[in-house]
Amino acid sequence: MTDKQGPQFRKMAIIGIGLIGSSIARAARQRGLVAEITCSARTQDTRRTALELGVVDEAFEHSIDAVKDADLVVFCTPVGTYGTIAEEIAPALKKGALVTDVGSVKQMVVEAIEPHIPDGVDFVAGHPISGTEKSGPAAGFAELFDNRWWIVTPSKKSTEVAVQKLTAFCEGLGSSVEKMEPPHHDLVLAITSHIPHLVAYNIVGTADDLEEVTQSEVIKYSAGGFRDFTRLAASDPTMWRDVFLHNKEAVLEMLARFSEDLTALQRAIRWGDGDALFQMFSRTRAIRRQIIDAGQETPEANFGRSASSDD
Amino acid sequence: MTDKQGPQFRKMAIIGIGLIGSSIARAARQRGLVAEITCSARTQDTRRTALELGVVDEAFEHSIDAVKDADLVVFCTPVGTYGTIAEEIAPALKKGALVTDVGSVKQMVVEAIEPHIPDGVDFVAGHPISGTEKSGPAAGFAELFDNRWWIVTPSKKSTEVAVQKLTAFCEGLGSSVEKMEPPHHDLVLAITSHIPHLVAYNIVGTADDLEEVTQSEVIKYSAGGFRDFTRLAASDPTMWRDVFLHNKEAVLEMLARFSEDLTALQRAIRWGDGDALFQMFSRTRAIRRQIIDAGQETPEANFGRSASSDD
Numbered sequence: 001m002t003d004k005q006g007p008q009f010r011k012m013a014i015i016g017i018g019l020i021g022s023s024i025a026r027a028a029r030q031r032g033l034v035a036e037i038t039c040s041a042r043t044q045d046t047r048r049t050a051l052e053l054g055v056v057d058e059a060f061e062h063s064i065d066a067v068k069d070a071d072l073v074v075f076c077t078p079v080g081t082y083g084t085i086a087e088e089i090a091p092a093l094k095k096g097a098l099v100t101d102v103g104s105v106k107q108m109v110v111e112a113i114e115p116h117i118p119d120g121v122d123f124v125a126g127h128p129i130s131g132t133e134k135s136g137p138a139a140g141f142a143e144l145f146d147n148r149w150w151i152v153t154p155s156k157k158s159t160e161v162a163v164q165k166l167t168a169f170c171e172g173l174g175s176s177v178e179k180m181e182p183p184h185h186d187l188v189l190a191i192t193s194h195i196p197h198l199v200a201y202n203i204v205g206t207a208d209d210l211e212e213v214t215q216s217e218v219i220k221y222s223a224g225g226f227r228d229f230t231r232l233a234a235s236d237p238t239m240w241r242d243v244f245l246h247n248k249e250a251v252l253e254m255l256a257r258f259s260e261d262l263t264a265l266q267r268a269i270r271w272g273d274g275d276a277l278f279q280m281f282s283r284t285r286a287i288r289r290q291i292i293d294a295g296q297e298t299p300e301a302n303f304g305r306s307a308s309s310d311d
Numbered sequence: 312m313t314d315k316q317g318p319q320f321r322k323m324a325i326i327g328i329g330l331i332g333s334s335i336a337r338a339a340r341q342r343g344l345v346a347e348i349t350c351s352a353r354t355q356d357t358r359r360t361a362l363e364l365g366v367v368d369e370a371f372e373h374s375i376d377a378v379k380d381a382d383l384v385v386f387c388t389p390v391g392t393y394g395t396i397a398e399e400i401a402p403a404l405k406k407g408a409l410v411t412d413v414g415s416v417k418q419m420v421v422e423a424i425e426p427h428i429p430d431g432v433d434f435v436a437g438h439p440i441s442g443t444e445k446s447g448p449a450a451g452f453a454e455l456f457d458n459r460w461w462i463v464t465p466s467k468k469s470t471e472v473a474v475q476k477l478t479a480f481c482e483g484l485g486s487s488v489e490k491m492e493p494p495h496h497d498l499v500l501a502i503t504s505h506i507p508h509l510v511a512y513n514i515v516g517t518a519d520d521l522e523e524v525t526q527s528e529v530i531k532y533s534a535g536g537f538r539d540f541t542r543l544a545a546s547d548p549t550m551w552r553d554v555f556l557h558n559k560e561a562v563l564e565m566l567a568r569f570s571e572d573l574t575a576l577q578r579a580i581r582w583g584d585g586d587a588l589f590q591m592f593s594r595t596r597a598i599r600r601q602i603i604d605a606g607q608e609t610p611e612a613n614f615g616r617s618a619s620s621d622d
Binding site: 080104129130131132133134139148149151178187188189191192193194195196197198199200201202203204205206207208209210212213215217218219220221222223224225226227228229230231232233234235237238240241242244245248251252254255257258259261262265266268269270272274277278280281282283284285287288289290291294296297298300301302303304305306 | 391415440441442443444445450459460462489495498499500502503504505506507508509510511512513514515516517518519520521523524526528529530531532533534535536537538539540541542543544545546548549551552553555556559562563565566568569570572573576577579580581583585588589591592593594595596598599600601602605607608609611612613614615616617
């Protein structure tokens with residue numbers, strides 16, 4: 001935690017004011033980490049919503065206008081846009097400013113942004129491990145980062161002072177910070193986030209395509225387990241397209257392992273190998289227990305979700 | 312709903328008093344559907360817990376003792392045990408009794424139980440589409456079946472009157488009832504429940520086996536999506552072993568489709584086909600919306616789970 005004497009940054013610019021961007025804006029404002037917040041957003045609708053919600057003080061169509069005089073610049077758009085935006089805003093970045101991002105992949109982000117960062121400007125990439133399946137500025141909330149991890153991945157141009165400044169900011173937002181090499185981040189997130197999303201999108205797609213089972217049946221009987229997957233599969237399509245395009249190698253590696261393991265289970269089912277199935281199904285409970293103990297999951301049955309939507 | 316004048320069944324026997332069995336006992340008692348409840352359970356520990364919780368009036372080691380004089384007998388053990396138990400209890404079944412079950416597969420259940428049902432005893436198989444990842448009698452609760460579906464699968468020996476009696480009972484427990492052919496049930500549940508569980512067990516297993524990513528990293532960063540899967544993967548291993556052994560064909564068929572679709576996504580990632588990924592990721596949101604509208608899921612972000620386990 002920072003020893004606060006006024007805000008840590010006078011002016012913060014959020015590039016892309018969706019779920020994450022607007023949550024950072026709300027949390028930073030609520031906790032007094034910044035004095036002034038600007039944002040950029042492509043559509044007028046998003047800019048109007050952000051202003052109406054009081055999440056930002058000013059909203060611009062072009063990122064170059066939003067970053068003017070900013071002491072902290074946070075990229076919150078889909079990672080595929082980073083290179084172009086970095087190039088666009090570079091001339092307008094203030095001396096001494098800190099640039100960071102919240103992208104779900106890191107090696108590619110460093111490669112896309114770092115070359116454009118001018119001398120005298122700091123850059124440290126980062127990734128908050130938090131979110132929901134909702135999108136847009138109205139979906140954000142100030143508590144999104146509480147008790148979550150924020151991975152910071154220093155690269156060539158990251159100074160130790162800049163890393164400390166970003167760490168203090170993330171902690172101020174409610175998170176714990178861990179440093180990691182960008183390629184290792186991409187491998188860890190491939191299994192803890194990217195493959196889970198891919199598998200969720202896939203199973204929902206498979207169910208949608210069946211002829212023998214109607215969509216109405218899939219919906220009615222989804223409480224048998226399927227509905228859990230629909231949450232991740234309701235995530236933002238553009239964001240996730242970019243994640244898979246930009247973390248190709250780690251995702252393909254993890255996917256190959258997942259498929260191998262699934263083939264082994266398939267074989268056990270085909271040959272009626274109950275012992276193999278039982279053994280496999282027995283070792284997974286312990287992991288959930290540890291996630292609960294680590295404060296990253298609710299111990300309540302069914303995620304504590306209400307029994308029905310009309311509760 | 313039944314027009315109640317006293318309990319629908321005088322005595323109910325629950326064979327296997329785990330999550331589902333104890334929830335039926337609690338709900339039936341609370342709503343006055345039965346006057347007396349017995350159960351059987353293999354371990355003394357389970358019998359003692361069930362008695363201490365006040366969920367049942369009497370608990371027996373052998374099912375044949377529990378079903379004596381029972382007007383309703385409900386199989387709530389893993390489906391692989393059904394044949395042996397049906398054979399054991401057959402001589403003790405009371406004339407006019409109704410026998411049912413809660414197993415997650417139905418064709419095999421009909422084949423395992425029906426041949427043992429004596430003349431003058433009714434049999435109608437069933438499956439409540441509700442549950443949690445917890446196991447044992449202490450995990451049950453009376454509201455488990457509220458606003459959920461209960462699929463009833465009449466077979467050769469099921470009389471229309473018996474189907475109506477079971478329907479009234481399930482409705483009394485809080486569920487809506489739908490009739491289905493046993494093989495169709497098995498196909499529907501393969502995609503809405505069995506494959507989701509298999510995939511969840513599998514991804515948790517894959518993550519557990521990695522060398523490049525530590526288990527501690529998987530746990531810390533599980534909020535990226537992975538933790539959602541650990542809920543289904545924390546389900547009872549014996550129950551799920553039996554489901555896969557006894558719904559082999561439908562599961563293998565759905566698994567083949569799932570794997571085909573996943574291979575197509577893998578190919579799109581390898582070749583950088585962003586349009587295919589975006590298209591696939593765009594059509595899945597609508598399904599979650601429909602599940603929420605159908606009252607089978609909470610509309611709250613992140614399942615409405617508390618932000619941290621210590622909330």
